[in-house]
Amino acid sequence: MEKYILETKGLTHHFGKQPILTRLDLRVPPGSIFGFLGPNGAGKTTTLRLILGLLRKQEGTVLFSGRELSGHRVDVLSKVGTLIEQPSLYAHLSGTENLQIYRRIYGASAARVGEVLELVGLAGDAARKKAGRYSLGMKQRLAIAIALLPRPELLILDEPTNGLDPGGIVEMRELLQRLNRDMGVTVLVSSHLLAEVEKLVTHVGIINRGRLVFQGTLEGLKMLQNGPAGWMIETEDPRLGLGLLTPHFNASVSGERGLVLNITTREEAAAANRLLVQAGLPVYQLYQQQNNLETLFMELTHAAV
Numbered sequence: 232m233e234k235y236i237l238e239t240k241g242l243t244h245h246f247g248k249q250p251i252l253t254r255l256d257l258r259v260p261p262g263s264i265f266g267f268l269g270p271n272g273a274g275k276t277t278t279l280r281l282i283l284g285l286l287r288k289q290e291g292t293v294l295f296s297g298r299e300l301s302g303h304r305v306d307v308l309s310k311v312g313t314l315i316e317q318p319s320l321y322a323h324l325s326g327t328e329n330l331q332i333y334r335r336i337y338g339a340s341a342a343r344v345g346e347v348l349e350l351v352g353l354a355g356d357a358a359r360k361k362a363g364r365y366s367l368g369m370k371q372r373l374a375i376a377i378a379l380l381p382r383p384e385l386l387i388l389d390e391p392t393n394g395l396d397p398g399g400i401v402e403m404r405e406l407l408q409r410l411n412r413d414m415g416v417t418v419l420v421s422s423h424l425l426a427e428v429e430k431l432v433t434h435v436g437i438i439n440r441g442r443l444v445f446q447g448t449l450e451g452l453k454m455l456q457n458g459p460a461g462w463m464i465e466t467e468d469p470r471l472g473l474g475l476l477t478p479h480f481n482a483s484v485s486g487e488r489g490l491v492l493n494i495t496t497r498e499e500a501a502a503a504n505r506l507l508v509q510a511g512l513p514v515y516q517l518y519q520q521q522n523n524l525e526t527l528f529m530e531l532t533h534a535a536v
């Protein structure tokens with residue numbers, strides 16, 4: 232088996248003179264749920280459109296299981312389900328009728344309609360309802376049902392939780408997990424919110440201003456945040472404080488009023504506090520810094536200019 236179900240090599244794109252993507256090497260392992268993350272405007276949609284040939288490629292290579300799209304377009308894309316732009320649904324037709332139309336386009340069997348409705352949780356009454364009366368979450372699920380008709384190996388979804396309420400977000404997460412676990416579908420899902428996909432993904436690629444700033448497993452990303460969390464002291468004169476603390480602790484100045492201490496215990500924090508207060512330096516705040524994944528994501532997407 233190829234190492235990657237989807238790989239881009241040196242994908243580079245400009246709109247006019249403006250560079251949008253710079254040498255993007257995306258690597259999606261088979262069987263993964265890959266979160267393609269980045270702030271608004273980072274270049275996620277452009278990347279996905281280039282991958283699918285919806286936008287003319289300027290530079291670089293896109294490989295599906297080691298094969299280029301050009302020359303094998305129909306063959307390759309028949310194994311890929313997508314939800315990139317707003318799903319084009321027939322509002323006046325029911326869920327089932329929508330699927331019946333698309334199944335003819337894809338050459339899927341009539342029985343497949345019932346299967347995909349079941350898979351996305353739209354069987355029964357929901358299937359008989361007109362798509363125009365669906366909630367956004369149901370529309371998204373119907374669009375995924377359409378994408379599932381040809382039994383894709385890879386599902387590519389651009390911000391599928393955009394605009395969904397918290398319940399809809401959970402449903403979407405459960406659906407994608409089920410498809411991955413039970414059907415073996417590899418999922419590539421983009422999002423600008425790490426928190427929204429953190430519970431879903433196995434792998435992460437983080438893009439900022441058209442460049443990949445992290446790629447690897449979610450575990451690998453979490454390891455990055457496992458450095459010493461540090462304690463923050465807000466005090467009147469951090470430079471004076473630094474002089475008082477450095478003989479005893481590993482400390483540095485942070486901003487106009489902050490001192491960061493590389494310590495691990497509350498006792499050390501209390502001792503540092505005592506040193507400052509006894510020297511007449513007021514301490515306004517003393518707290519352990521939160522070093523969570525969201526903070527790391529913000530750092531990665533802000534620092535890489």
Ligand SMILES: Nc1ncnc2c1ncn2[C@@H]1O[C@H](COP(=O)(O)OP(=O)(O)OP(=O)(O)O)[C@@H](O)[C@H]1O
Binds near residue numbers: 251269
């Ligand atoms: N057709 C276009 N012509 C010119 N510039 C474009 C075009 N499409 C996108 N851009 C620009 O390319 C950059 C990347 O846009 P893209 O839509 O790929 O980002 P994104 O990461 O998907 O963000 P969002 O979550 O906001 O959709 C943005 O600065 C955008 O304004």
